[in-house]
Amino acid sequence: MSSGVAVDLENVWIKFGDFVAVREANVNINGGDFFSFLGPSGCGKTTILRAVSGFLEPSDGRVLIGGNNMAGIGPNKRPTALIFQNLALFPLMKIWENISFSMEVAGASAKERRKRADELLDMIALEGQGDKLPSELSGGQKQRVAIARALCANPDVLLLDEPLSALDLKLRQHMRTELREIQQRVGITFIYITHDQGEALTMSDNVAVMKAGVIDQIDNGHEIYDRPATPFVASFVGENNVFRGKISQISGSEAVISSNRSGELRAQITPSQVGKMNVGDDAMMFVRPEALALGESDPASKTTVSAKVLNEEFEGASFSVFLEGDGGKQIKMAMPNLGQKLEGHTGETLSVHYDANNAVVMPAGELASE
Amino acid sequence: MSTASIIRIALFAYLAIFFSYLLGPLVVMSLTAFNSAAFPSVSPWACYTYEWFDVLFNDKHIKEGIYYSVIIGLGTVALSVSMGLAASIVLTQVWAKFRSTYYTLIIAPILVPGVVLGISTLVFWDRFGDFIRAGDGSMLDGLFHNGIFLTILGQSSFIASYCMLVFVARLQRFDPGLTEAALDLGATHTQAFRKILLPFMRPAIASASVLAFLASFENYNTTTFTIVKYKTLTTVLAQKVRLGINPSISALAFIIIMMTIILALGFETYRRNNARKEAVRLGKAKESKGFLPGFLTGNPAAIVLVLVSFVVISMIGTAQSYSPQQCKAEVLAAKKAEVAKAIKALKLKRTIKQQSDSLKGPDIFTPDPANKKGSFGGVFDPNNLTNEEPAKPEAPAANKKPASGAFGGVFDPNNLQKD
Numbered sequence: 001m002s003s004g005v006a007v008d009l010e011n012v013w014i015k016f017g018d019f020v021a022v023r024e025a026n027v028n029i030n031g032g033d034f035f036s037f038l039g040p041s042g043c044g045k046t047t048i049l050r051a052v053s054g055f056l057e058p059s060d061g062r063v064l065i066g067g068n069n070m071a072g073i074g075p076n077k078r079p080t081a082l083i084f085q086n087l088a089l090f091p092l093m094k095i096w097e098n099i100s101f102s103m104e105v106a107g108a109s110a111k112e113r114r115k116r117a118d119e120l121l122d123m124i125a126l127e128g129q130g131d132k133l134p135s136e137l138s139g140g141q142k143q144r145v146a147i148a149r150a151l152c153a154n155p156d157v158l159l160l161d162e163p164l165s166a167l168d169l170k171l172r173q174h175m176r177t178e179l180r181e182i183q184q185r186v187g188i189t190f191i192y193i194t195h196d197q198g199e200a201l202t203m204s205d206n207v208a209v210m211k212a213g214v215i216d217q218i219d220n221g222h223e224i225y226d227r228p229a230t231p232f233v234a235s236f237v238g239e240n241n242v243f244r245g246k247i248s249q250i251s252g253s254e255a256v257i258s259s260n261r262s263g264e265l266r267a268q269i270t271p272s273q274v275g276k277m278n279v280g281d282d283a284m285m286f287v288r289p290e291a292l293a294l295g296e297s298d299p300a301s302k303t304t305v306s307a308k309v310l311n312e313e314f315e316g317a318s319f320s321v322f323l324e325g326d327g328g329k330q331i332k333m334a335m336p337n338l339g340q341k342l343e344g345h346t347g348e349t350l351s352v353h354y355d356a357n358n359a360v361v362m363p364a365g366e367l368a369s370e
Numbered sequence: 371m372s373t374a375s376i377i378r379i380a381l382f383a384y385l386a387i388f389f390s391y392l393l394g395p396l397v398v399m400s401l402t403a404f405n406s407a408a409f410p411s412v413s414p415w416a417c418y419t420y421e422w423f424d425v426l427f428n429d430k431h432i433k434e435g436i437y438y439s440v441i442i443g444l445g446t447v448a449l450s451v452s453m454g455l456a457a458s459i460v461l462t463q464v465w466a467k468f469r470s471t472y473y474t475l476i477i478a479p480i481l482v483p484g485v486v487l488g489i490s491t492l493v494f495w496d497r498f499g500d501f502i503r504a505g506d507g508s509m510l511d512g513l514f515h516n517g518i519f520l521t522i523l524g525q526s527s528f529i530a531s532y533c534m535l536v537f538v539a540r541l542q543r544f545d546p547g548l549t550e551a552a553l554d555l556g557a558t559h560t561q562a563f564r565k566i567l568l569p570f571m572r573p574a575i576a577s578a579s580v581l582a583f584l585a586s587f588e589n590y591n592t593t594t595f596t597i598v599k600y601k602t603l604t605t606v607l608a609q610k611v612r613l614g615i616n617p618s619i620s621a622l623a624f625i626i627i628m629m630t631i632i633l634a635l636g637f638e639t640y641r642r643n644n645a646r647k648e649a650v651r652l653g654k655a656k657e658s659k660g661f662l663p664g665f666l667t668g669n670p671a672a673i674v675l676v677l678v679s680f681v682v683i684s685m686i687g688t689a690q691s692y693s694p695q696q697c698k699a700e701v702l703a704a705k706k707a708e709v710a711k712a713i714k715a716l717k718l719k720r721t722i723k724q725q726s727d728s729l730k731g732p733d734i735f736t737p738d739p740a741n742k743k744g745s746f747g748g749v750f751d752p753n754n755l756t757n758e759e760p761a762k763p764e765a766p767a768a769n770k771k772p773a774s775g776a777f778g779g780v781f782d783p784n785n786l787q788k789d
Contacts, residue, residue, distance in 0.1 A: 053554060076553045088551035092569050102555040105565070153555050 004032030005066035005156035012061035039210035081150035096130035102153035236368035261327035267359035289334035291358035297351035403620035417697035435606035446586035454533025479528040488595030491524035517598035540574035638671035
């Protein structure tokens, strides 16, 4: 198997008429990485993938695969293989013919093709199913055939365009692990497109979060989740409580925000903004529901909020507690289910606190719309 | 009686009328092929005969016509299927704003009358030959005035549009992602077309080919202008109608009808048999263990097919030995007796007339009311020219078949030979 090859996007712009689908994308993907583009639909992530696979030429900038400029090189000449959202298995060909299509067009004999197809069928645990038609397989099986077909071309880079979106939840979770395993086994670069943050976080080495053609943040899953760079990333990836206000105090990487309704709150400045924020700036502070806990009211710590319990939801592994702070501020708190009793608190005013290290503050901006 | 049953009866009556309207002419036409009467007719029935098939197979004009019809049909299929496929693919690629205009443009030939297409094809290629100075006797000049070449072009100009409609319908269900997937896996554009799009289009190509062939085979109004010195089946038939037809045309119609029925049944049998096999394979139906062969079970089309084939084969078998000479002789004798009787009556009438004429004097200008049999008062009847006898009404009786057609039997070739 070929080893992974780096993919770089240098200052890539993609425009359709007046519409800018991708704005100034700069991405460096290491060879052998599992890299995800995460974003809501219509954010331009598929457009980037098509530019890498060669179905689109960037309006400006360069796409490099393994250091080679890909300008003017068609999709059939690039060392990439794309797995389509709808899989695009050839409906009139048998499974083994589908898998070995890349060899057929290269002129390999039927015997060679059959042999390689059978090897790949073994790998995806579909041995003996080579003579079926795609319509006779289940969704998960088709999925694996599509992967085998792409791998049969021995690509240096495998591109996956939301391949799991059509599967049901259980199968999706199973395929996540399987995809990750296959990637580690073959060792080539995977570029994965998804709007599902769970998929992006579980499988990827690195994630690029996109919004309306702009890449907001590129980092590993932990950093994306814990230190979002923009309000969009903070609100799109996972759940977050947002507090709006103005910066009232800055000391190094820590800042205090004077929030509109919940008093003074202390938090870490997101790494990319350290040194760039000033007192008096409009800012947003984010704290995850699971970072909140019940505690003593201590206004001096600037990490407590008092709020009234509206209702609780039991979710099996955890409780979600919905609170209302001063001025109708909605706050969500998640607590692990450890057998504690939470009933009877509805209507009570409680004090909720968090660790300032688990809260981030950043310049105010657009949130992800639900 | 309840409303429901009235509705049902009305529905059945409607269906009966509808189908007799559709199929009645075909049935009558087929029957005339087996009547020994010289003009295609069912009543009066003379003798059951296969002689018109003999006449048909020995008619060199019809044979030649069929030969050229098939050649032109095949040429038209090749040209119009490829043009239609190309046009439909362009339709999917063309700039979206231009698409509906392009579609209208491509579909326009269907709306242009065939006569116009025929004349313009003829004129255009003649002018074109002049324009590129294809001299007399050069190969190109011969081509531009060649009936087969011109007819293929003329017919394809509108049949290609039909084909395109068939292809567009199929292409709408094609996932362009498949072509992209093929390209992504290293296929060239030609390979993607040949290995992905073409196999997908195969059923549409087959039906477009059949459609194109049939449209070409039955086309008359374009062909009649472009065919020049050649002939196709349609032009031969048209010529025959002009000069007087005989039941050999019915025989040809019968053969075509039978071929159609057998092909349709064969296709249906094949389809149902496949569906049954599929059901068995998926475990939805059991493999039957009856005494009938597998493909006949639950397949009415197959049973009808077997029966029809049996009838046709037995017909061909008996045609070799069956001879209606006896019957024909009887009919001839009956005819002669009738003629003799008519002559006798005529003579009697004449003597009576002579007797009265001797009193009044001849009056040949009084039109005989019985003369107005056909819509043109029998003026076209050639007998009017030869038969000076005023006692005209007896002639049709002697003719065995009353001139019942709208043209007073003028097309009957016998009219020319009789008397």
